[in-house]
Amino acid sequence: MSEQKTAKEKEPMFSAKVLKLLKNPLNLENPITVQVLGICSALAVTVQMKPAIVMALSVTVVTAFSNLIISALRNTIPSRIRIIVQLVVVAALVIIVDQLLKAYVYDVSKKLSVFVGLIITNCILMGRLEAYAMANKPWPSFVDGIGNGIGYGLILVIVAFFRELLGSGKIYGFSVISKALYSSGYMDNGLMILPPMALITIGIIIWVQRSRTSGLQEK
Amino acid sequence: MQHSNKYIFIYSIIMVVVIAVSLTLVAVQLKPAQEDNIRIEKMQNILASVNVPVSEIPKKQVIDVYQKYIRNAIGVNNKGEIVEKDANKVFSIEMANELKKAPDNQILPVFMAILDKGDTAYAVPLRGKGLWGSIWGYISFKTDFNTVEGTIFDHKGETPGLGAEINTKMFQGHFFGKEIFDEKDALVSISIVKGGAKPDDIHGVDAISGGTITSKGVEKMLRDNLTNYEAYFKKQMRK
Numbered sequence: 001m002s003e004q005k006t007a008k009e010k011e012p013m014f015s016a017k018v019l020k021l022l023k024n025p026l027n028l029e030n031p032i033t034v035q036v037l038g039i040c041s042a043l044a045v046t047v048q049m050k051p052a053i054v055m056a057l058s059v060t061v062v063t064a065f066s067n068l069i070i071s072a073l074r075n076t077i078p079s080r081i082r083i084i085v086q087l088v089v090v091a092a093l094v095i096i097v098d099q100l101l102k103a104y105v106y107d108v109s110k111k112l113s114v115f116v117g118l119i120i121t122n123c124i125l126m127g128r129l130e131a132y133a134m135a136n137k138p139w140p141s142f143v144d145g146i147g148n149g150i151g152y153g154l155i156l157v158i159v160a161f162f163r164e165l166l167g168s169g170k171i172y173g174f175s176v177i178s179k180a181l182y183s184s185g186y187m188d189n190g191l192m193i194l195p196p197m198a199l200i201t202i203g204i205i206i207w208v209q210r211s212r213t214s215g216l217q218e219k
Numbered sequence: 220m221q222h223s224n225k226y227i228f229i230y231s232i233i234m235v236v237v238i239a240v241s242l243t244l245v246a247v248q249l250k251p252a253q254e255d256n257i258r259i260e261k262m263q264n265i266l267a268s269v270n271v272p273v274s275e276i277p278k279k280q281v282i283d284v285y286q287k288y289i290r291n292a293i294g295v296n297n298k299g300e301i302v303e304k305d306a307n308k309v310f311s312i313e314m315a316n317e318l319k320k321a322p323d324n325q326i327l328p329v330f331m332a333i334l335d336k337g338d339t340a341y342a343v344p345l346r347g348k349g350l351w352g353s354i355w356g357y358i359s360f361k362t363d364f365n366t367v368e369g370t371i372f373d374h375k376g377e378t379p380g381l382g383a384e385i386n387t388k389m390f391q392g393h394f395f396g397k398e399i400f401d402e403k404d405a406l407v408s409i410s411i412v413k414g415g416a417k418p419d420d421i422h423g424v425d426a427i428s429g430g431t432i433t434s435k436g437v438e439k440m441l442r443d444n445l446t447n448y449e450a451y452f453k454k455q456m457r458k
Binding site: 084089095096100106113167190194 | 221222226227230231234235238241242245246249252253256257260375376378380
């Protein structure tokens, strides 16, 4: 087992292997565009950038800490109820995040509404727990969680950027399109605010990513 | 690794207890902050309905500003009698719970505001149904209890860009100066007119294109809630 081998020699905190865990989900193993996980919330919370960023942070915190906890417990978890244990840990973390948002960023928490609760069913979480945390040590698992959270968040923010810019003429709530442009006939595209455009925007991102990285193209 | 049934049972019990205790601790710790948020939001809504620019007021000052403008609050019943005089109790009335009671038992809040110009305005809460879920808001009247001073609407999850537009200034602004009683003092409320209200229509405002069901919901909400207040308003008008 490779695990035992690495345990003997003390690895640096940010070895090449660990850095790869952080970098891969951003592009080659991106949870949304490559693994096509977590699409539902990506469609729902990307109308504006602020909720998208808070959602990205929430998912990152939950993936990182659930990965850490599950990985720390991995040798004690009875395999017959491991999915239940994972779910309970994830659910508890999500409730804590939801309560924190309600207490400190109430307006954003209202915008995210049910989607914070739905992080529990976000496939990225269960995917990372099953595929990574159950078989690896806490620190790499934690980094893996952060990496995947950021990979998810990156796509969310990119989609939200274009939807907010083209749909309401704003970036992070600030108007960026000058009044002169509006008076000369430019109009915000109402379709960008609706979920179908999120799907199309993600589609375009996937297209751009696949045409740039030949390794992702299916034969 | 195969574990015995006993191990699995003990494991799950310990896990559930640990998590239940930690969640309870978090919930209890954060409850005051969350309740403050809900109270402040309610204050912001009441202030917005009497046209105080709440978006420019920092969250920490909302309570002070509220106390400056909203001088009193009373609870009335559907016969127009005052049944609650404690302003704090009136503030904590939840319309969602109140509307579930029998019409005769409902306590309906009326908030009195003294505006910058020295005018008095009266704000009342509204609650109804849109297309996907609840919609709510406040509407305020001038001292004649007939002319609209301002409105604020919000919603749980109406369609973005369509029904959700009811929480924009653009829609709410149309209500200013409209009247809810006709010449014979009958309550006609305010209609939301599809295709646009005529400019001289003092009982109608423009509906939202593509948000017909939400618009209808706002119209019904206004009519239903104002009907409850009709007796009180008429009593005040006679004074």
